[in-house]
Amino acid sequence: MRTWGPLAAVSLGTFMLLLDVTIVIVALPDMAASLGSTFSGLQWVIDVYALVLAALLLGAGAAADQLGRRRAYLAGTGLFALASLACGLASSTGALVAARAVQGLGAAAMFATTLSLLGAAYQGRRRSVALGVWGAVSGAAAALGPVLGGVLTQSFGWRWIFFVNLPVAAVAMALTLRAVRPDGPRRGGRVDWAGTVAFALAAGAATYGVVRAGEQGWASARTLATFALALAALVVFVLVERRVAAPLIDLRLLRGRSFVTVLVAACAFNAAAFAVLPYTSIWLQTLLGMSPVRAGLALLPLAGTSFVIAALAGRLLHGAPARFVVGGGMVLIGAGTLAQGVLGAASSWTALLPGLVVAGLGVGLVSPGLAGAALASVPPRDAGMAGGAVNTARQLGYALGVAVFGTVATSAIGGSLHDKDAAHALAGGAAGALRGAFSQEALRTAFASGLNAAAWVAGAVGVLAGLAVLAWVRTPEPGPAGGEAARDGGARQVPGRVADEVPAPSGVSGA
Structure with a gap:
């Protein structure tokens, strides 16, 4: 217990928080039926967790450094468990979205401390083993999320995808208290709360604006006002980061073209590979009549392929130029997602299979390579900041x-049905309620056209990001990023190549 207890505690919590990114995918139709959710409501059930996790991750890491990483991990796990209970008991979509937001806060505190806890607990070969196990567990969480979500939803109801977190969190906290060494004296310094709030507001307003655009149009006054708020918050964030003593991200790093390109690729990675899947799951269940378990299994080829390729890539491609591994992987993701946009009224789930496998090949290459590409583009002293920025x-x-x-x-x-309200209802899982007004063929044709359009846009994002990486990611550049890294000597160890770091999770989150 003393030797591998910290690894068990951290891996269990990581598995739980990453599982909750994907476990909701196949439960969406049941949630919609139970809570009377609209399409935008379902979007927020998915989005708010990832959004809060992203917005608070850097701030949570800085706060953990000040307050103690073990304390932060325990507090985050406890908050995550309480929020999971609230999710399972939610009686409305609004209550579920609010509880999911609190879940994201707890997850940010947990995820920001996982690698630092492992780094403090292990050295040498044991550290390499621990980080490898952590990476494998993270990938497994993404692969198992849709399947486990389907099993729980079909067997016990959708609320159990959240209730299952309670015993897991309890075990993780007990292991942490027993096996992880207590924190030392608290460090001095201040957390950049102003920057954290400004970034959270910018990210939240941008996401809200896109969701509202789907309902009210891109040119509506409310949509434009929301985007203006997001832009203003982003400007405030930049101004704050230029002035605080301990910024969330050193803006000088953004002068390095390679690092900026890696950040863009990281953003495009999760969008292109995974963000269409929730709607695919709704199509599988409400139009094809598949059970939650079968729908989860239908999506498994992507996660399963990526998990296998990531394990092989870590061994076979060590030392390969990061721009080829990450860039080539992003092109594969884009091509695989484009290949999923071939659906018609008579299509079955097997039409998705080739595209899912090709995208999985790309995910397996990109997920281990992103961290190394980012670390190779910044000075060694900024490695933690770079890793947090990528996640x-x-x-x-x-x-x-x-x-x-x-x-x-x-x-x-909506263009296929010529009815905007019916389009939102169909996308939100209400196909059964529309069958009196539209034929089954019309509904299947319309939903297929929507999935095709989404896949084409997502695939284009993936291909363009891959081409950008191939064109612009190089060995460390002169200046505040590459030049300092070279002078510090660290960059010479991994100059533009896949670093010998723990693979980022091969699933939706990777954080």
Whole structure:
């Protein structure tokens, strides 16, 4: 217990928080029927967790450094458990969304401390083993999320996808108290709360604006006002980061073209690979009549393929140029997502299979390579900041992708049905209620057109991000990023190559 107890405690919590990104996907139709959710309500059930996790991750890491990482991990796990209970007891969509937001807060405190806890507990070969196990557990969470969500939803009801977190959190906290060494004296310094709030407001307003655009139009006064608020908050964030003593991210790092490109690729990664899947799950269940378990299994080829490829890539591609691994992987993700946009009224789930497998190949390459590409682009002393920024970009990409592709899908469905309200109802899982007004073929044709449009946009995002990585990610550049890294000597160890770091989770989150 003393040797591997910290690994068990951290891995269990990581598995739980990453599982909750994907476990809700196949439960969406049941949630909609139980709570009377609208399409935008379902979007927020998915989005708010990833959005809060992304918005608070950097701030939570800084706060944990000040307050103590073990304390932060325990507090985050406890808050996550309480929020999971509230999710399971929610009687309305609004209550569920609010509880999911609190879940994201707890998850941010947990995820921001996991690697630092492992780094403090293990050295040498044991550290390499611990980080490898952590990466494998993270990938398994993403792979098992839709399947486990389907089993729980079909066997006990959708509320149990949240109730199951309670015993897992209790065990994780007990292991942490027993096996993880208590924190030392608290460090001095101040947390950049102003920057954290400004970034959270910018990310939240941008996502809200996209969701509202799907209902009211991109040119509506409310949509434009929301985007203006997001832009103003982003400007405030930049101004704050330029002035605080301990910023969430050193803006000088953004002068490095390679690092900026890696951040864009991280955002595009989760969007292109995963943000269409919630709508695919609704199509599988409400139009094809698949059970939650079968719908989860239908999505497994992507996660399963990525898990296998990530394990192989870590061994076979160590030392390969990061721009080829990440860039080539993003192109594969884009191509695989484009290949999913081939649905028609008579299509079955097997039409998705080739695209899911190709996208899974790309995910398996990109997820281990992103961290190394980011670390190779910044000075060694900024490695923690770079890793946090990449994880933030991934979660933000997923949240924005769900919003954008949902808007694209409903617009295409509305064009097919010539009825905007019916389009939102169909996308929200209410196909059964529409069968009196529309034929089954019309509904299947409309939903297929929506999924195709979303897949085409997502696939284009993936391909363009991959081409950008291939063109612009290089060895560390002169200046505040690459030049300092080279002078510090650290960059010479991994100059533009896949670093010998723990693979980022191969699923939706990776955080």
